[in-house]
Amino acid sequence: MLRDKKIVKLIVKKEEEGLKALTEKYEKLLTYIATGILGNNREDVEECVNDTYLKAWNHMQEFDFEKASLKTYMSVIVRNTAINRLRKISRTEGTAQKDELCDLAEDYADQRQDVEATMERKESMRALNEIIANMKKRDRELVLRRYYYLQSSKEIAFHMKMSVNAVDSKLSRLRKQMKQEYNVMTGEER
Amino acid sequence: MEKYVWIDMFEKLDASLLDELHIEKDLKRHKNRIQTLFAKGHVKTASVVAAISLVVTGALIVFLQVRKKFCCRRPA
Incomplete structure (x- = not known):
């Protein structure tokens, strides 16, 4: 398995090998985080994870190892992508609830x-x-x-x-x- | 939409706080849990119970259909 630095380098150079390595290394974690937010709707989770890869592909040059690890960077992207998707779903399905608001x-x-x-x-x-x-x-x-x-x-x-x-x-x-x-x-x- | 305000508050959280969480260990815990369930034979027991229930339910349905057809006919 490739090291994070190598993966980042490859993705910044827009080499697909980097994306493949990223997928192999973080797919399970990203799916787990997205499932926790979106529930067991496989289609939504898959789309969310794919959007996460796309965002990583497009913005990897902004990533800084001094601020956080690649794992955290990917976790943040998938978390925010999943929440945006959840908002969209709630808006269309009208399922937004007023709970847990403090x-x-x-x-x-x-x-x-x-x-x-x-x-x-x-x-x-x-x-x-x-x-x-x-x-x-x-x-x-x-x-x-x-x-x-x-x-x-x-x-x-x-x-x-x-x-x-x-x-x-x-x-x-x-x-x-x-x-x-x-x-x-x-x-x-x- | 107010539900999401609370969630939004955490959007710009310092990455260093997330770095120490090691959420990836959750996957290992889930895997261990599944392995334990298999190792202790719980999955086997559950499968046997489910299979027996299925057979009993099927037999009951057939029995009720047969009874309805042959034993409980009302005179025309």
Whole structure:
């Protein structure tokens, strides 16, 4: 199996061997992440993974090994591609639900609607990154699994050797904690 | 669409935070779990139970059809 650096080099040169190696190395991981977000709809998952390869093919020159590994780069692309697809599906099928929305997200939504608040949004992103970076490793894993990779509580419980109830209650506590820290960091009194 | 606002917040997350997660290990765990299920004979047991259920259900359906046809005819 080719090393990541070699794969990146080949793809930047637009050599198909690089894409083939990328597929061999990351297909399973990308499919797993896309399935976690999109569910077991094979067609959607396959299209999502293919779109991910296309994006990687077109933008590989922007990739920087100092910022992250190729595995993470590909995971980020597939995650965002899957979420865009999920949005599209929900829009066409009208399945969007108002669940799991917390106060923290409402703050973010308010800022999002205001074009002039772009700087504040950047600030809130910085705050969120800092909050997550300062969490205990296990708490961070829990939050990232749930809100970054959209894994189900059952899936998280299996991988983290916890009960489903423990996962849910821990996540609820973490959301409250994040909200408090966010308010302190952004200097908002609510 | 509000559901996605919470998800959007994580879109620009620092890649270094994701680097340490090693989500690829999930695949190994799933593989191990499947191997364990096979090794402990759970898959075999489940297959046998499913096969027996299928046969019993089939037999029951046939029995009910036959009974309906020959035993429970109402006089015209």
